[in-house]
Amino acid sequence: MTDAIQLLMNIRSLRTFTRESMTLEQLQEALEKLTQIVNERTAEEEQAKAANKEHEEKLEAYRQMLLSDGIDPEELLATTAKTPKKPREARPAKYKFIDENGEEKTWTGQGRTPSALKKVLDEGANLDDFLI
Numbered sequence: 001m002t003d004a005i006q007l008l009m010n011i012r013s014l015r016t017f018t019r020e021s022m023t024l025e026q027l028q029e030a031l032e033k034l035t036q037i038v039n040e041r042t043a044e045e046e047q048a049k050a051a052n053k054e055h056e057e058k059l060e061a062y063r064q065m066l067l068s069d070g071i072d073p074e075e076l077l078a079t080t081a082k083t084p085k086k087p088r089e090a091r092p093a094k095y096k097f098i099d100e101n102g103e104e105k106t107w108t109g110q111g112r113t114p115s116a117l118k119k120v121l122d123e124g125a126n127l128d129d130f131l132i
Contacts, residue, residue, distance in 0.1 A: 095130040106132070
C-alpha cells in the first residue's frame, strides 16, 4: 500500500507509470474518481469543522451564562471533579502454611488457594488448622 502512495506522491514516477501502463481514457477515468474522492473528503472536513464550531459556540454560550450568574466555570469544575480513589489496603494474611520447598508462606483467604495448601487440604487437613 505504501508503494501506491509513493507512486501517487512522486510526479516523475507517476508520469512514467501512466505512460507505460495507462491509456488516456483510463487516466481521465482515474482523474474523475480521484476528484470525486477529494470532493467527498473536503465536504467531510467542512462538516467536521462546522460541528466543532457549533460545539465551541455552545460551550462559550454556557460559559457566558455561568459568568452572568456569578459562577466561575473553574469553580464549577472544581466542585464536580472526582476525587481519586485511594488504593485499597493490602489484606492481612489469615493462613500460614509450609510450601513444597519448605518455605513458610501466608495466604489472605481470597483468590485461588495456593497449590501447596490445596494439596494438604486435599489430603484431609482442615483449613482452620492453618489460621494465624
